[in-house]
Structure formats: C-alpha cells, structure tokens
Amino acid sequence: MTSASQKPAPRPSSAFLTIDPERDGKQAGFVMIPHSPHDDAWGATRIPVAVIKNGSGPTVILEGGNHGDEYEGPITICDLIRDLDPGRIQGRLILMPANNVHAVIAGQRTSPVDGLNFNRTFPGDPRGTITQQISAYVSDYILPLGDAFLDLHSGGSSLDIIPSAIVEPTDDPALHKRNVAAVQAFDAPMTVVISNLGEPRTATAAACRAGLVTVGTEMAGAGTVSLDALKVCRRGVRNVLDHLGVLPLDAPEPKRGDGKVLELPGISAYVYATVDGVFEPFHANGTTVSAGQPAGRIHCTWDPTRPPETLHYAADGILYGRRQPGRVKPGNCCLIVAAPYRGTLS
Template sequence: MSQTPIRTKIDFDKPGTQWGTLNIPFSYNLSGWSQLQIPISTIAHGEGPTVLLMAGNHGDEYPGQIAIMKLMQSLKLEQISGRIIFIPAINIPAAKAATRLSPIDGKNLNRCFPGDADGTVSEIMAHYLTHEIFPLVEVVIDLHTGGRGVYFYPCAHMHLVENLEQRRRMALATEAYNTDFAFLYADIAGKGLLPVEAENMGKTVVTTEMGGGEVTTAPVHQVSQAGLRNVLVHLKVLQGEEKCRTDLGLPPTRWVQALNAEDYIFAPESGLFESFVDVGSEVSEGQPLGALYFLERPDRKPSIIEANSNGIAIAHRGPTLTSQGDIVFCLAHDVEEQVLKTFQ
C-alpha cells in the first residue's frame, strides 16, 4: 500500500490546542511546488474519547462548516475530556467554488473511499482519512445538508448497521442532535461513502442533513450548532449537561426511514419543478406532490409527480430548474417498533 503524500505539523498525540493544515502536493497554479492546504485543528485534554468532527465533504453544504468554525473558536481546553479533531471544510476547493464536487478533479469526495494514495486529490484525501485519521478515533461526525440540489427537513441521520452495539451507540448519538426527525437512509447512488468506511471500522458515525439550498435560515443554524454541542456532551468529550427534547419542551424525536429504492422519486423528464407540499408533511399514496412545467412548450400540461406510498416528505428538489433523473422527492416512513428497540 502506498504511503500518503499528505503532510501536517499537527501532532495528534500532543495535548493542548493545535492549529494547522493538511498539505497535499498539487501543482494547480504557476508554481510547480504548490500545495492544497486543508485547515485542521485539535484540542486534547485529559482522558476520554477521540471524536473526528468535519463538514464540507460536499462544498456547497455550509451550516456544518460554520458550526464547526464557531465551536472550535469558542472551546476552552479545560472543557474537553479526550480529543476532538476539527476539519471544518474537508473539501475546501469545492467549498470555495460552492460546488458539490471538487473543481480540481471533478470527483465526489463522499464516493472516493477507501481512497488511493496515488490517485487524484479527492482520492488522496479519502485515503488519508481512512488510513491515518479513522484509526485514531472512536467517533466520526460528518455534517451535511442537501446542498443546492435537495432541501431536507433538518435532521440527523444514520445507516442501519448490522452490529447491534454499534447501532445502539449511533442511534443514541443521533438522537442527541435533538432534531424533530431522525432518519435512516439507504445507499441508492453507488459505493464508496465516507460513513460506510467508518462504520465498517466499527466507529460510531453521526451524520446530518441540515436543510439545503443557497439560503440557510437562522433556525437551521441554531439547531445545527446546538445539536452539535449536545452530541459532544452526550459523547462525554465536552463538559456540560446533556439536554433531551423533553428538557427543551419538545416531543420525542420521530424515527423515520427510506430504505427502499421506491422511496426515492426521480424526475421522469426535464422541466421547471413546482412542489405542492413542504418537507415534513404527511402525504398519502396517489397524492400529487409536485409538477414539471416545460419552458419550450408552455401550451403543454404539466407532468404531475404523485406519491407512490403513504409517508413523510423528508426531502424534495431544491432548484426549480430540474433535469431528467434528478431526485424530486424522498418519502420516509416510520421505523418499526422492533427496530426501535435495538436503539436502546
């Protein structure tokens, strides 16, 4: 196996607070000795778990990036029991370009795992996380939104892993985000996911989908930031009193899932998409969810998108301009009681 070309001055075994960069050799401008520099920070103090906290896996997903930057600037060393590794924008070229994919190599970092030390920039980063960072940590927190393409009801989510002890740890950490919905999702778009690589190594993996689109409202920022702190308190790496939803005067988190391919509804043709229902709404089988209109045929009746089952609209298309094959709705369903019992 090739050794990573990434270099950093961060000493992951050193206590205290460190700020630095992950440096990837890459000639992307006029200099042959250029580097792509990814900011990274660590805070280590006392005994406790090691948590990897990152966002910007997809560049156009910003609430998590802001939440991590605010958190890393505000924490004091004595508040930590263990170690936190902060990478607020793991795909910084995409974050700067407001794109989902890396503008350097055109790749989706979230589909590059376990990576390749001799590959492209995204593959090198995936390899580094897999072989250098994941072995150091017990917990991986990877913060997402739907980006510019999809709008999610803000939620924490996870995979339904087979190992029941790992599943329980993940479910309790997911609930600690205190979102209205906790979402179990399936991999319908291929392999190579970052969360799956970490799950396969036995890590407690917590991910989010905090809205999406160009606009992030104040409430979404608030739930993203407050939830993140509460998860770290739950994990006992950050001092404080864990808050559950009843402490906040809220009903319990509702667990929903979209584990079948039929739960994901795609545009049958290109057009302008109008949503008829908001995310978080209950829908019935056969109910019209939205319509596609046709710029070049304004005389043509719109194509109606219908629900193929009862469920909850957990996500829908973000931009109005829609291409054939774009997802227009994801319908989630309540998690069965026997599955919920495995979370306790």
C-alpha cells in the same frame, strides 16, 4: 470499536500533517497534500484541521465541508475551533471544517479540480486524483485515531431538507445500538435512517466500517445558511459531545425531538423528474403524503401547447426534502419521502 491490533496498516501517502494530534492543548494547521496543477508545479492542497486535546477520554472527529455548498456544519466546527477552551474537555476533538476544500472554496457540491463527489470516493486512493487522495488520508490516517465521527451535512444547493440527525446503517448490532443512541442524543427535529441505497463509498459508511460511533446530519440546505438549522446543529453537536463524555453541557436543555425514527424506504422514497422542464411541487416539507398521490408537475414553458407532466409519490410517509432549483431534467431528484423505520433500534 476496532482495536489497534486489528487496524490495517495505512497505505503509503505523500500527504503530511502540520500539527501533532497527540499534543495537549489547541492546535490549528493543515493536512498538506502535494498537488501539481498547471499553475503550481510544487504546490500543495491544504485541508484545514484543528486538534483540541485534554485529559483522558474518547477522540471525536468532526467533519464539515464534505460537500462545498453545505454551510451549517462547517460554521459550527469553526465556532468550536475558535471558542472552545481545551480545559473544558476530557478527550480529544479532531475538527475538520472543509475536507472537500476545493469544493468549499468554490461553494459547490463537487470538486472543481477533478469533478468528483468527495462523499462517493471512500476509501479513496492515495495515488489517485486530489479528491481521492483526501478521502484516502481521512480513511487511513484520521479515522483510525477516532472513537466517534460526526459528519455534518445539509441539503446543499439542490435540496431543502427538514433538519435531521442521520443513522448510518451497519451490520454490527452493537455499533448500531451505539449509533442510534448518539444520533438520538443529537436531538434534531427528526431522526432518519439513510442507507443511500446501500452506497458504501460515503464518509459515514467508512466510519462505520472502522468501528466508530457515527452520527450524520442533514441541516436544511437550499444553498443558504438557515438560522434555525444552524441553531439545531450547534445545539446537537454539544449534545453529542456531552453524550460521549467529552464536553459536559453547562445546563442540559429539555428534549425537543419527538423520539420517532424514520427511514428512506429504498427507491420508493424518491420522486425523479421524467422530462425536461420546470418542477412545480404540490406540498411543503413535513406534509403527510401517500403512494399514488400527485406530488407535483413539470412544465415545459418553452412549449406552452404541451401539457404538464404529473409526478406521483411511490411511498406513504412525510415529505422530507424537496429540490431547490425549479429547472429539472430527467433523473433529477425532485422530492424525498421518509417513512416510519421498520428496523430495530437496539
């Protein structure tokens, strides 16, 4: 964990918080970022935030709405904001259900204001576009308050993914061990190590750089609210808060995961569309597949004389996620394969 003396001074920002994160009890308010679009010269973007604080214990930051078309995490966080009695916790929860707020309101992955993917903007820019300013505030003012970070995702409107808890890789062996323990405590149907091909601009990568115990999720998707995934998410968040000593479980439930840890094995995990058309997958999520096996085919339905183009898997493993819209163009991710994790867990 990063000590206070090691934390860099925050970059100057025009954003401000309407609540006091050091006050005991439950508060709900906003991060306010002055924002001057055409129709609101002196307006502000409001990012909802709640703080629940009591006694002594760690600070856990829960983020939802990193992408605006992912729903199970934000619902779970809003449940806690409304229902949790501050007297039940030891420590502090910082609850942010709609960080990419413009995308959340629009129900889309990226911000309709500046077109950016919030989860590819960290550490942000306090003088950049509105999405960059939000990620800068989270990086500079929210993450330094925390000891742990839960980033609750699903597959969104373009992917349907097996509900899973995600390990963010880190070069710090001690933090890696704590991350794995917290992710396994979540007890999702699957535990998967996802590096995003080494992408450093995600929220979980930023949290690891800040020294926070970090847990990610992928809760189904397909642009809907999955009842099964929502149940997994609600239960998993409570499990992690119990694991961290913030919110003891009333009655711990038996473990449901199988204890196996998978990973996305680099570029070979992904099956990409090669032509324009309609994608027909050959297998359901959870199917065991092998490299070289036909994975699906792309039909050009507006040219019926053209034979379908067959795609193939490039890795052995389990089909972890599938594209939700049938319509594809070259470069779209159609399928994702997870394979047994080859790294160390301790």
